[in-house]
């Protein structure tokens with residue numbers, strides 16, 4: 001029954017996809033198909049005089065072309081999609097793990113100590129709602145490096161969900177389990193390792209999953225601002241070239257990479273999940 | 277009068293009530309002594325404060341007044357010398373049954389090798405009938421009775437001086453319960469461990485205990501009586517009922533639970549030091565003498 005449900009869901013998804021693509025294709029002006037011929041020019045930044053949303057067939061052709069050679073590098077304004085994604089992932093992951101390295105220990109501290117919780121709460125409440133991009137000018141001024149500034153913006157946007165969830169998870173560890181640690185005279189470090197961390201891990205991972213989602217949202221915007229490399233810059237650059245086929249293609253790529261990141265974290269979350 | 281191994285002095289526990297109401301006094305002025313090697317059961321109606329007393333003995337909870345002295349030292353926090361089987365098992369759900377025991381054994385014997393820890397843990401899991409694959413499952417994949425047995429194995433495996441058992445056999449069927457009771461007696465009589473056990477089962481108490489403490493209903497509960505069980509050991513489930521004291525004791529306990537736990541309930545106006553009255557049964561029937569100062573007879577078949 002379950003298998004057949006999955007099978008039916010898959011079938012329905014495929015039907016919906018086909019219908020949507022069909023409608024999209026039908027709605028696109030026919031003359032755009034000729035765009036295939038000028039693809040090379042488009043890539044060279046030639047630009048299409050009569051720009052319009054391209055049909056899916058054009059996007060597929062573009063995807064095929066880009067994905068068959070994702071890592072080419074033809075100068076600062078023309079790099080393969082793989083290289084652009086690579087830059088973006090590098091920024092996202094370094095900012096993200098830097099944030100995790102700080103958020104998780106500090107979250108532990110806040111979760112374990114009601115004093116620290118009360119003392120740090122006002123800071124968190126004020127800093128958290130700040131749009132990460134609002135930090136960008138300050139970051140650029142202080143750090144004086146666009147690459148590092150982008151990483152900082154990722155850092156600042158991914159730290160909050162991890163910090164708050166870690167504190168919440170640690171503070172919420174069942175008293176019974178803490179008592180088990182106490183009756184076995186486990187030291188602070190052992191208690192953290194054997195009891196608190198595993199008990200709070202599902203909540204912590206939920207925070208990490210939220211953070212990676214936000215980081216991936218923010219990197220596109222950040223790269224549009226700082227420019228140079230990355231998928232966000234790529235989208236903006238193709239828009240400036242009026243190459244809408246590439247824009248649509250890169251939007252899809254952003255979606256797929258985001259999904260893969262989320263899936264990876266969902267998988268990790270399943271590993272630490274436990275049933276009471 | 278020398279102080280016993282475990283001495284509970286003027287123990288009271290009050291919980292703050294929400295919003296200005298009077299504090300809830302669970303029990304007040306509880307005094308009792310337990311000798312080394314003694315097996316003591318405590319019986320009382322649900323909610324009278326048995327688990328609260330046990331948690332204070334364990335050092336997990338603090339009394340509002342009074343104190344607990346074990347081995348001449350004030351109990352001020354939990355310790356590996358006091359092993360606990362919690363009423364709700366308190367297993368760590370992310371660890372397998374085996375790991376739930378090995379981490380405790382490792383905590384007790386820091387110098388032991390992995391292999392020693394594993395063998396020791398398996399011995400106790402086998403003892404409670406959890407081997408052959410069940411030990412590798414997580415608590416959520418075990419039945420309630422199996423979880424209870426893991427928690428028993430964990431407490432026994434660290435071989436504490438004082439075993440605190442909170443309704444340890446509550447979720448077990450009669451057969452398993454019988455065999456684990458036998459194991460408990462075997463382990464206890466082969467060591468100088470002291471056992472403090474909460475139970476609702478009158479027959480279980482008579483079978484196991486040297487002494488049965490009876491608690492009145494709360495609030496303001498207290499340990500009203502201490503019933504000596506002088507039926508010689510080893511006690512056999514099948515034969516114990518033929519002992520002349522058996523029904524006297526049983527009737528006394530049932531009668532206490534049915535009527536006197538209620539009749540004696542309530543705040544003690546004199547507030548004096550209320551040692552439980554000692555009740556013993558012999559050829560001449562019940563003999564109750566609160567002034568009786570004698571130590572309980574700690575004799576057992578080895």
Ligand SMILES: Nc1ncnc2c1ncn2[C@@H]1O[C@H](COP(=O)(O)OP(=O)(O)OP(=O)(O)O)[C@@H](O)[C@H]1O
Nearest residue numbers: 291300302321322323324325326327328329363494
């Ligand atoms: N944290 C708490 N705050 C307020 N009241 C509490 C708290 N813990 C226990 N109590 C109260 O103390 C009383 C005694 O509870 P306890 O768990 O010791 O009962 P018990 O004798 O073990 O009952 P049972 O046989 O059902 O396990 C109960 O009336 C309970 O409501």
Ligand SMILES: [Mg+2]
Nearest residue numbers: 326327363442
């Ligand atoms: Mg209880």
